[in-house]
Amino acid sequence: MATVTALDDRVLEGLAEIVGHQYVLTSKTARINRARVPSMFAVHRWEEHVPQVVVLPASAHEVSEIVKLANRERIPVVPRAGGTGLVDGAVPLNRGILVDIKRMDHVGEVDLAERAITVGPGVNMFKLNEMLRPYGVMYPDNPASYTCALVGGRIGTNGWSLLGARFGHVRNLVISFEIVLPTGEIIRVGEGGGIKTRSSSSGYRLKELFMGTQGTLGIVTEATLELVKRPEAEFSAFWLQRSYDTAWKTGGELMRSGYATIAGVMLFDERKVDFVRRDDEAYVPQPDWCEAVCAFALYGNRAEVRPAAKEMMRIAKASGGEYVGDEIAQLDWSARHDRYATPLHGRTPNGQVAPMSWHCEDAGIPYPKVPEIRKRWHAIVDDLVARHPIFDDWGMFSYTNGPYKPWGDMLCEIDVGIWEEHLDDETWGAWVDCKREIARASIEVGGTISAAHGSSRAGEVDLVPLELGGAYDVMKTIKRALDPNNIMNPGKYGLDSAYEDG
Amino acid sequence: MQGYRRADQTPPPAQRITDLVVMRHEHIYEVDPDLMTEHVEQQHIPAWDMLRMVDSRLEWLYMLQAHFSDERVSGEELLAEIEAEEASHP
Ligand SMILES: Cc1cc2nc3c(=O)[nH]c(=O)nc-3n(C[C@H](O)[C@H](O)[C@H](O)COP(=O)(O)OP(=O)(O)OC[C@H]3O[C@@H](n4cnc5c(N)ncnc54)[C@H](O)[C@@H]3O)c2cc1C
Numbered sequence: 001m002a003t004v005t006a007l008d009d010r011v012l013e014g015l016a017e018i019v020g021h022q023y024v025l026t027s028k029t030a031r032i033n034r035a036r037v038p039s040m041f042a043v044h045r046w047e048e049h050v051p052q053v054v055v056l057p058a059s060a061h062e063v064s065e066i067v068k069l070a071n072r073e074r075i076p077v078v079p080r081a082g083g084t085g086l087v088d089g090a091v092p093l094n095r096g097i098l099v100d101i102k103r104m105d106h107v108g109e110v111d112l113a114e115r116a117i118t119v120g121p122g123v124n125m126f127k128l129n130e131m132l133r134p135y136g137v138m139y140p141d142n143p144a145s146y147t148c149a150l151v152g153g154r155i156g157t158n159g160w161s162l163l164g165a166r167f168g169h170v171r172n173l174v175i176s177f178e179i180v181l182p183t184g185e186i187i188r189v190g191e192g193g194g195i196k197t198r199s200s201s202s203g204y205r206l207k208e209l210f211m212g213t214q215g216t217l218g219i220v221t222e223a224t225l226e227l228v229k230r231p232e233a234e235f236s237a238f239w240l241q242r243s244y245d246t247a248w249k250t251g252g253e254l255m256r257s258g259y260a261t262i263a264g265v266m267l268f269d270e271r272k273v274d275f276v277r278r279d280d281e282a283y284v285p286q287p288d289w290c291e292a293v294c295a296f297a298l299y300g301n302r303a304e305v306r307p308a309a310k311e312m313m314r315i316a317k318a319s320g321g322e323y324v325g326d327e328i329a330q331l332d333w334s335a336r337h338d339r340y341a342t343p344l345h346g347r348t349p350n351g352q353v354a355p356m357s358w359h360c361e362d363a364g365i366p367y368p369k370v371p372e373i374r375k376r377w378h379a380i381v382d383d384l385v386a387r388h389p390i391f392d393d394w395g396m397f398s399y400t401n402g403p404y405k406p407w408g409d410m411l412c413e414i415d416v417g418i419w420e421e422h423l424d425d426e427t428w429g430a431w432v433d434c435k436r437e438i439a440r441a442s443i444e445v446g447g448t449i450s451a452a453h454g455s456s457r458a459g460e461v462d463l464v465p466l467e468l469g470g471a472y473d474v475m476k477t478i479k480r481a482l483d484p485n486n487i488m489n490p491g492k493y494g495l496d497s498a499y500e501d502g
Numbered sequence: 503m504q505g506y507r508r509a510d511q512t513p514p515p516a517q518r519i520t521d522l523v524v525m526r527h528e529h530i531y532e533v534d535p536d537l538m539t540e541h542v543e544q545q546h547i548p549a550w551d552m553l554r555m556v557d558s559r560l561e562w563l564y565m566l567q568a569h570f571s572d573e574r575v576s577g578e579e580l581l582a583e584i585e586a587e588e589a590s591h592p
Contacts, residue, residue: 126569129569130569133569138570142570230571230572231570231571231572232571232572232573233571233572233573233574233575234567234570234571234573234574234575235574235575235577236574236577237577277520277522277523278522278523278533298575299570299571302573302575305575306575306580309575309577309580310580310583310584313577313580313581313584314584317581317584323577323578323581325577325578326574326576326577326578329577330567330574331560331563334563334564334566334567335563337566347537348540348541351522351537352537352538352539352540352541353533353537353538353541353542354541354542355541355542
């Protein structure tokens with residue numbers, strides 16, 4: 001494995017020759033700020049993850065030269081985009097060179113004939129769509145981290161979009177991309193050799209191979225993105241339900257209803273409803289009988305959205321629930337990007353407010369198993385909270401998972417608050433065990449450890465070989481073949497083991 | 503010109519909404535101050551500042567709505583239509 005204790009001046013000088021002195025950052029602040037991501041972090045061991053140097057390249061050529069230098073010197077390289085990833089992908093496990101791709105934020109020509117745009121990996125979706133608005137098109141990748149995640153990180157995680165049922169997820173929305181391989185070669189992957197071609201039967205499916213790698217197989221330097229017609233109409237509805245079972249059944253009917261403009265169907269369980277009830281800024285007054293919420297959203301042309309929404313409202317009404325009204329429904333949907341990380345909503349067992357940070361475990365769960373996983377996950381987290389009251393169960397929600405096909409399985413997410421200030425080796429260990437149990441339960445019900453974020457963190461990562469079986473061995477073979485010196489984000493996904501048997 | 507008057511900035515008295523939440527300004531819900539005594543203390547926020555924060559959040563939410571689509575379909579309208587249809591064909 002590539003490891004390094006201190007970078008000598010020769011290496012720093014080499015980096016400066018590639019990107020220019022001003023883009024080689026060695027100050028403590030520049031490095032410490034790029035050590036962690038928002039997911040739960042062993043803050044008491046922060047120092048172990050501080051990169052030795054941060055570089056900000058401006059082109060594929062510069063990235064390639066950095067990677068070649070790192071290979072010569074056997075120094076780990078960690079790509080970092082928005083730093084919002086939730087599975088420690090951008091955390092330097094073995095320190096080394098952190099490649100911050102934010103300067104690569106060029107935006108190419110808006111091609112309205114082929115409905116595509118080519119951008120740098122440092123571009124943010126929100127800003128891109130503001131720029132695209134006058135053209136009547138948008139790039140519809142919409143994670144809850146919409147305003148801060150960047151295109152490079154979205155590809156690095158094979159990200160999942162809140163509007164995925166309607167427009168697809170990152171793998172459906174990135175038509176092709178350019179990537180610098182771990183040995184420095186620059187290649188383009190997409191549909192065959194086409195930059196804007198949507199489908200090809202030529203060769204292996206390399207686009208998917210280089211997505212969701214958490215930066216272990218190279219650094220994306222450019223991407224060509226899908227442009228769709230900007231929706232004329234949006235519809236969102238939140239229905240209060242008397243029981244989780246009713247919400248789940250109603251959600252199932254809505255998911256299978258067949259309306260093509262569905263962007264997502266969501267379920268909130270009673271713990272999530274309790275969490276919302278403690279919320280100070282987005283508090284939605286709810287009747288005592290409300291134990292769950294079933295919500296849905298549609299996007300598209302007015303002529304399609306309105307009739308479909310009406311039929312879906314008919315289904316929801318038949319469930320016996322209560323519609324929250326337009327104002328709350330529309331604003332709550334609009335708040336989908338910032339309702340998660342509400343630090344002062346942590347509570348100690350006696351109900352006192354404690355400053356907790358947010359963590360979520362996400363999984364892809366077969367629809368019939370969603371009620372079962374809900375019970376199992378809460379039991380696992382309850383046990384953790386009983387032993388260590390610095391944790392707090394913030395409830396579960398579920399969301400249609402398949403691109404264009406919102407049925408069959410759901411992205412389920414259990415949110416857990418953690419009072420990081422009180423973390424030590426014992427509580428951190430308990431947390432990692434808890435994560436492992438959550439992941440194991442997901443596999444046991446026939447699901448996948450993660451539907452959106454990845455599974456490269458302590459706890460779940462040990463179970464990836466169990467989930468993938470023989471496919472995990474193929475992953476290791478690919479990693480060793482493409483990254484002979486294990487310099488690209490070493491330590492992730494347990495892939496160091498690819499180098500152990502010679 | 504009307505200057506800043508400290509007395510005007512004292513929020514109205516809290517009205518209890520649930521056993522966890524109080525309300526001082528209309529539709530602005532706050533955690534019950536009794537729950538903010540041990541680890542985090544509630545800050546005193548002048549009325550104008552609280553209203554400014556809430557307004558800017560609303561502005562942000564409305565901006566995002568306009569960002570994603572031109573118009574919103576009303577669920578209330580759709581429900582009224584469904585109910586009228588149900589009433590005419592019970
Ligand atoms: C509040 C919040 C809500 C979220 N909601 C969602 C959601 O709805 N859907 C979802 O999918 N995710 C969500 N996430 C997780 C996160 O935003 C995504 O994983 C996102 O794709 C990460 O993008 P980033 O730009 O922040 O990447 P980073 O965190 O910087 O990097 C993510 C991974 O990609 C690698 N990487 C970065 N740049 C490159 C590159 N140029 N080439 C190759 N690899 C690279 C990194 O090494 C790392 O492994 C959420 C996170 C937060 C904090």
